[in-house]
């Protein structure tokens with residue numbers, strides 16, 4: 227009889243792990259069909275999409291970058307390649323609020339020098355980066371690293387905004403090597419981010435055919451083009467779920483050891499398994515694993531989470547004084563505003579809105595403004611409309627065609643200082659309980675493409691260890 231493999235959690239991690247297990251086991255001639263238990267009625271976790279009045283509404287993430295081949299390989303295997311859409315080229319301009327004004331993020335070094343995203347001294351300090359002090363022995367926060375290398379003004383504006391956009395987080399608490407491993411590696415390899423950027427640009431140019439221009443790239447920050455699907459990111463999780471054996475409305479309450487395997491229990495759930503993959507948030511895994519290995523379970527449970535709300539609003543284009551010529555804007559914490567920023571979703575993916583309409587996705591809360599999530603939907607709508615009136619000139623009297631507040635309490639894991647200890651605790655739990663695997667976005671990358679890449683690693687390991695047992 228084929229071994230029983232159970233996955234808990236049908237977010238992108240759990241779903242992609244199921245696909246990986248099926249694929250690797252079929253290739254080895256020993257097919258394994260895992261079962262996925264999911265607490266919610268619908269699979270997808272943070273990634274679901276629906277259509278309302280012609281608007282495609284993504285519940286959590288809005289897109290993925292094209293820097294992870296495993297994501298595109300998965301999409302191809304699912305037969306979804308022709309459903310993928312890339313961000314509109316005209317939506318390249320990104321903005322940051324500084325001293326109460328939207329300022330364009332420069333796309334080249336001359337534009338940086340001529341632009342006003344930083345004051346003159348701040349810009350000069352960035353240029354001094356190759357001469358910055360070397361790395362200290364102690365683990366640095368993202369802010370400490372940025373302040374050391376590119377100066378405090380850039381750390382407070384540019385890096386703060388980037389951390390807000392990715393983690394809804396506080397750069398003074400996040401660990402550089404855990405949250406931005408590429409930046410950490412670039413400093414190790416080149417000794418300077420500017421030198422790294424020049425060297426990478428040179429390599430890319432060499433690899434290009436004569437006459438072609440190299441794609442733009444930052445020094446370790448997010449780069450590439452954002453992608454989605456014609457009907458939103460939910461197309462990916464729906465396709466994965468339709469191929470897998472997902473059991474919805476199954477909330478795992480208890481995980482017991484039974485011989486060398488496990489027994490999973492919850493309301494309406496009593497299931498034996500040889501191997502169990504937990505693709506759930508760290509605080510949930512902590513609760514289930516405390517009875518088995520208290521110390522590492524508690525350490526794992528120390529991974530903090532930021533709560534965040536997404537306010538999606540669709541209007542007639544006439545609600546704005548002019549077209550939105552860019553990707554959107556982010557607001558660094560120092561500006562003390564009540565929103566984190568807004569993605570101009572209809573400029574990025576015009577296919578996601580009906581003709582003549584616009585859609586804005588505004589982020590509220592995050593690590594530093596979690597108290598805002600205590601406000602009612604109506605209050606969040608009012609405060610976001612007031613901010614949008616200021617930043618993009620939204621007509622305060624305009625009637626929205628759709629308006630949705632989507633809340634994600636404890637929604638985004640924070641790779642804070644000491645994250646490596648918490649990942650080591652996950653490894654210790656796996657060692658203490660053979661047959662257990664820990665996955666999900668709390669450990670090795672928060673973006674959905676990290677989840678997909680890690681899922682393949684986990685799936686391959688489950689299959690290899692199952693086959694090794696004969």
Ligand SMILES: Cc1cc2nc3c(=O)[nH]c(=O)nc-3n(C[C@H](O)[C@H](O)[C@H](O)COP(=O)(O)OP(=O)(O)OC[C@H]3O[C@@H](n4cnc5c(N)ncnc54)[C@H](O)[C@@H]3O)c2cc1C
Nearest residue numbers: 235237238239265271272286287288478666667672673674
């Ligand atoms: C607002 C927001 C915006 C984001 N934007 C982006 C973006 O633009 N690009 C990007 O790449 N990433 C983005 N992310 C991150 C990305 O969405 C996540 O990293 C990814 O979706 C996490 O997938 P996961 O499967 O690891 O976890 P989840 O999606 O959280 O899935 C975990 C699943 O486990 C289930 N579960 C939990 N406990 C139990 C239990 N006891 N029993 C059974 N089931 C259980 C849950 O119901 C859930 O379905 C964003 C996240 C948020 C919240």
